[in-house]
Amino acid sequence: SFRYFCKMAFYNGWILTLAVLVIPLCALRGRSVENMKIIRFMLHHVKYLYGIHIEVRGLEHFNLPEPYVVVSNHQSSLDLLGMMEVLPDRCVPIAKKELMYMGTVGLACWLGGIIFINRKKTDDAIGVMSETAQTMLRDNVRVWVFPEGTRNHNGSMLPFKRGAFHLAVQAQVPVIPIVMSSYRDFYSKKERRFTTGRCLIQVLTPMPTRGLGPEAVPALTESVRQTMLEAFDRLSGELSPGQEPRTPQ
Numbered sequence: 370s371f372r373y374f375c376k377m378a379f380y381n382g383w384i385l386t387l388a389v390l391v392i393p394l395c396a397l398r399g400r401s402v403e404n405m406k407i408i409r410f411m412l413h414h415v416k417y418l419y420g421i422h423i424e425v426r427g428l429e430h431f432n433l434p435e436p437y438v439v440v441s442n443h444q445s446s447l448d449l450l451g452m453m454e455v456l457p458d459r460c461v462p463i464a465k466k467e468l469m470y471m472g473t474v475g476l477a478c479w480l481g482g483i484i485f486i487n488r489k490k491t492d493d494a495i496g497v498m499s500e501t502a503q504t505m506l507r508d509n510v511r512v513w514v515f516p517e518g519t520r521n522h523n524g525s526m527l528p529f530k531r532g533a534f535h536l537a538v539q540a541q542v543p544v545i546p547i548v549m550s551s552y553r554d555f556y557s558k559k560e561r562r563f564t565t566g567r568c569l570i571q572v573l574t575p576m577p578t579r580g581l582g583p584e585a586v587p588a589l590t591e592s593v594r595q596t597m598l599e600a601f602d603r604l605s606g607e608l609s610p611g612q613e614p615r616t617p618q
């Protein structure tokens with residue numbers, strides 16, 4: 370437990386400290402999606418500090434000229450490491466508004482053009498997402514969404530919220546699912562365990578939305594979730610073949 374808390378405290382503290390360095394660099398440009406390149410570069414080494422080996426597959430799927438919506442599973446704040454391993458250029462995450470108030474991290478996120486939503490006010494959140502659809506097309510910006518809407522430490526995936534899929538359909542851009550394998554071999558919040566380990570990241574085939582309307586969103590959401598669950602089980606099983614598969618959901 371002591372090692373777990375120390376490691377998590379250092380993780381948060383180190384990111385807060387890095388943000389102090391990043392802020393002046395990003396401030397030179399002002400709030401801009403281009404600043405995500407600086408943030409990505411500055412966070413890239415953190416996986417080495419923790420001995421986490423990340424293997425990425427399917428990165429070529431990100432090589433589309435048009436904007437797209439990336440949807441990813443969300444296990445922990447450690448997802449930041451995987452995200453910074455693969456984050457495409459001109460891609461910004463959608464984050465809960467509370468992140469903006471996390472001191473230096475919040476300011477760095479704001480300068481990086483991260484889009485903040487108020488999860489307690491659905492209409493506000495939907496309004497921001499609709500504006501985002503226009504921004505994506507106007508400024509050629511890609512967006513990264515965690516459709517579970519919160520972190521999920523239970524070794525599977527929560528039901529998906531539909532915002533990301535509405536966004537893709539409104540902008541008529543593809544959805545690109547990305548799956549990070551289970552962290553169970555090296556990280557468990559419940560067991561207070563955090564060791565070195567391996568993580569596989571798979572970028573899946575883009576799912577087109579051209580021609581789809583809002584009525585197609587529920588089916589699109591479910592189909593993407595099923596594809597991601599299958600990939601999650603496959604990747605996690607590859608890392609620890611003896612483990613029981615997750616409970617079906």
Ligand SMILES: CCCCC/C=C\C/C=C\CCCCCCCC(=O)SCCNC(=O)CCNC(=O)[C@H](O)C(C)(C)COP(=O)(O)OP(=O)(O)OC[C@H]1O[C@@H](n2cnc3c(N)ncnc32)[C@H](O)[C@@H]1OP(=O)(O)O
Binds near residue numbers: 463494520
């Ligand atoms: C080197 C130093 C660096 C320093 C900086 C360090 C780090 C920074 C770098 C990167 C940081 C990135 C980290 C970011 C991670 C943050 C992750 C998060 O914060 S996750 C939480 C926030 N994200 C989400 O919640 C996204 C998913 N949520 C949704 O999509 C939701 O649907 C919602 C839009 C938020 C609304 O949610 P709510 O619970 O209020 O309502 P419902 O989901 O039930 O939806 C109600 C209803 O509305 C329909 N709907 C949803 N969206 C839309 C839309 N855009 N247009 C139209 N309709 C919409 C939805 O379908 C429901 O209707 P129905 O039930 O009929 O389907």
Ligand SMILES: CCCCCCCC/C=C\CCCCCCCC(=O)OC[C@@H](O)COP(=O)(O)O
Binds near residue numbers: 472
């Ligand atoms: C002056 C204020 C000081 C505040 C100190 C804050 C300390 C935290 C510092 C750094 C944190 C670095 C990690 C940030 C990126 C992680 C983003 C994240 O994972 O957000 C969680 C969000 O997806 C869902 O939230 P919930 O699971 O619903 O909850």
